[in-house]
Amino acid sequence: MITVLAVHFAVAAVAPFLFRAWGRNAFYALAAVPAASFAWLLFQHGAVYSDAGAVSQVFPWIPGLDLEFAFRLDPLAWVMSLLILGVGALVLVYCARYFSPEDRDLGGFAAQFLAFAGVMFGLVIADDLLLMFIFWELTTILSYLLIGFARTRLAARRSALQALMVTTAGGLAMLVGLIMLGQSAGTYRISAVLAQAPTLVSGPSGATVAAAVVLILTGAISKSALVPFHFWLPGAMAAPTPVSAYLHAAAMVKAGIYLVARLAPGFSDTTYWQIIVLGLGLATMLVGGYRALRQTDIKLILAYGTVSQLGFLTMVAGLGTPDAALAGLAMLLAHGLFKATLFLVVGIIDQQAGTRDVRQLSGVFRSSRALGIVAGIGAASMAGVPLLAGFVAKESVLEAFVHHASDGEAWSMVVLVGIVIGSILTFAYSARFMWGAFAVKPGIERTTFKAVKPSFLAAPALLSLLSIVYGLWPAPVDAWVQPYAALFASTASDAGTPAEQAGHLALWHGFTASLGLTALTFALGLAMYFGRTLVARAQSRVPSWIDGDRIYQLTIGALDDTAVWITGRTQRGSLYFYLAVILTVAFVLPLTAMLMAGKPLPANLYFIDPYSPLQPVVGAGVVIGALAAVKANKRFLAVLMVSVTGYGIALMFALQGAPDLALTQVLVETIILVAFVLAMRSLPAELRDRTGGKYRVVRVIIGAAFGITMVFAAIHAMGARVAAPVSLEFPRLAYEGGGGLNIVNVTLVDIRAWDTFGEISVLALAATGVASLIFVRGRGDRSRVPDTIAEGSVGRQVAVEPGSRDAAALAISRKFAASARDAWIVAGRTLAPERRSIIFEVVTRLIFHSLIIFSLYLLLAGHNLPGGGFAGGLTAGLALAIRYLAGGRFELREATPVGAGTLLGIGLATAAASGVVPLLLGGQVLQTAIIELWLPVFGDIKFVTSTIFDIGVYIVVIGLVLDVLRSLGSEIDEHFEEQRTAPAEDLPTDHDPAAARVQEPVGVPAGAAATDQG
């Protein structure tokens, strides 16, 4: 069975390629799949109808959830599969002529169609509640896609969405019901659940089971378009007609009926079942039949007719007696045959005549008698005319309900009368369909109708032929259905054999009550047909009932409005508002919880750490820095104050006994300071507080409350600690496992190396982010070579007023710079003379290489002494920053022949390689090996492989700093120069004058130093 499923999906997956090769004829290839499966199914007959009663297959899927691919092909599933696979194959054959060769997107359409056939087959053979649900939802999604095939049409889009919403809503209810049922039963295997159904219903969890079954039925009635969900089915007629024929007549809507039939042996005795199934079924049958008579579109006549029949089928399948079960499946097959025939005929008429409107069609029968005969057989079968499938099935249905009513209950009589009325309506709309589609109507121009090709007509003709065969020779169907009907058989001794209880399908049962009812149906149905003008007039007087479609639209509209209202109230677009709400919650909830809990403060609180008595002093400095940062109204002052807190915290780290942290923090603070100066040089110096006074109070309150909450939360959290810290093991692990003395560094590169790997990925990402924010296009890894730059051209001041102090200073600095000067740094000559500082260049020349060597030392020594990849990388970055500040952007370019992006990539690759290589050597990811060897000059060397990981970190950090310098430094320099050399009117003038003032004197940072000097 799983092979059959797999073939459906596999062929569906390659269908688009088949269509590219063969055009619409590829439909034939696709039709072969369900056709072959159909043949396979016939061969399974023996096994299914053996004593075992079913063919089962189980494959484990998610053992933890008890979810299995459990399939079970029993007689019910077998009969359903006949319909699904057989009609599926025929409709696919029909599709090959329905669509024109020029139609686009047929590949995708056919793939969905074939996959749908597979999913439907999976749905009926699934023996696991959740597996069945998965197939169930897949049919919903595929149906959405298939209905919406004509996606440029509003009608198709909207009705596809409507069908999706309605059936998904039902599906959700059903999921809840399935889980409740599965949990109550202790198993999700459908056959097992049904086996213990009697004890479940009467057992202690009876109420849960009742709710579960009602919820599952909700899913079934939404899928099968029963009242009150009936409106989506006529809407779905916006689908291409083959889709309507297959999904909305033969297959998908039958899923609900199937579910009812599947559960009926277990639950049909309960009251709620009977009320829902019979009540809603009857209402649907009558509403559908009544509305079918009002339609002028022949496809809609069929659609409402289908709604009516689905109600009818639900009643029969759910009644729960052996004869009703027999009749239900018989009717299901008959309906599939005749309804598919009729839909396919409608498709042919639509394509040949260009309309489906009964007010425009005239004389179609005269143009194509074959089509008329095929349709006539289908319609007659639908109306229940003798010798056809519909008659045989409907006779046994009536028989079952007569039998049901014979117990004399009023309710049973109402059902019987309702069914007879429904049958009369069915007869009437069947006749109306034939008249509307084929008759010659006076006063209407005869429809031009192209001849129908035999290949187009083949599928409906074969279906109608089957209706005849079934009608004349119902014995095989009877044999197929009997085992299912036997499930309902009473085991009482006087009840007789199951077959006796269920009766048989036959053309002639003798003069029975049901035959009389059929005769009555025909008489009244014919009367309604001939009196159709009267009926139409009467119907037009009756006001339109509550329209399900309208209610749906109102519901969705109300939902939209509510969503907009809530969004409008909460989504205010103000970051301040969002943060204030979030932060208020963040302190109110924990503070309340802590006050309510009323736990005493832990005992061991101290202000002065005996091992580090200086902390309060440094701490005071940090707090003062933070407060000054809050008060500062100059941009750089605020930045400096934040730096003060940063350096202060570095000191705190040192006092706490964390040299690595202190080192790293100092390096980071320094580089951040440089980055700030570079990025903010174009922004106005003043930092105005633009938030009003009222808000300031709120901000103070939120800030203070949050700070206090954090203090108390920290005290309580730390006081609650009972276990010994996991890190007590770290020294030993670091030395023995990691082969290093610096525990923090070994933690980073070995014990918690995954963390660090994640971190350097974030660094690479952030670096790329910075570069893309500034460069906009590309990463800017390729910039111009300094050799092409004219001497002294970079950062030249041009907009200086003649005669001003600036001009004088400029003249002096240019005079000095003009004297011959040895190049201390490579690209120093490119800088404008007034930008250069000889001292800075000399110092850079002296310390750059020392810093690089020092960074390498930090990197390699870091395993045993403070340092490591982060500190080393930051030091190297600092060295680059000095080069840039002294020599400008071309100096930076000279200092780094490799682009920042390449560095980031190499670093990540190195770290990744150090993680993957141990895996290839049979170890674990990121496992460390310690290699001890002797080298001539160095002597004994202990090499730990995690150093390679650290080298990766080192390179990534350099890449990050380089990206920051290139973006916030070099690239912004270039923006400045472009602006400065541009004509004055192009300069943006709409900003406040403060900004313009700042831009002039502050340029390349080195320039500022140079000017001061001059």
Added chain:
Amino acid sequence: MSINLTLLTVMGALYACGIYLILERSLTRVLLGLMLLANATNLLILATGGYAGLAPLYNKDTAAQEYSDPLPQALILTSIVISFAVTAFMLGIIYRTWVLARQDEIQDDVEDLRVAETPRFDAEDDAPIPAETSEFPLTMLGSDGGAVSDHPPTAERPEASGGFVTVGAKEIPAADAAAEEQPGSQNVTPGPEGGVK
């Protein structure tokens, strides 16, 4: 478990200052606030290590408790470097905002505000559908789907009319305007300052 109130008090003060700053409209202040929050969090993690101790450099004669706890230190080290990356990224954002809009302020999101004014009528949901009595020609037809479009023929798209669209103070050909709305359009060449060059 020993609890160092000095560290926690400094932490609380930094949190308070940081929160005060991020509730400000100036992007620079928000960034400074974030940095203070990061520092405060580092102190919190540091405080979980308990008493100050020896630097965590292994010595086989030292008992494990005598070191300053190495695990918080490893976490903080990670945090310091990540904060640097985030700061650099924010600096990039601040610079770009300044270049594009000449301001260093967080504006209210106009699009967000517009949500509240969404009209009740949504064409996709509420427009009346003309009754269709045939699905032919199928709408997936190859060459031109124009004949079966939902849009009434009177409301022609601007690009078809070949007119001009006023954008800001400039008039540009409607076709170009439409093309510029497409992401990745060739017609849009952003300058280094952003916008169209």
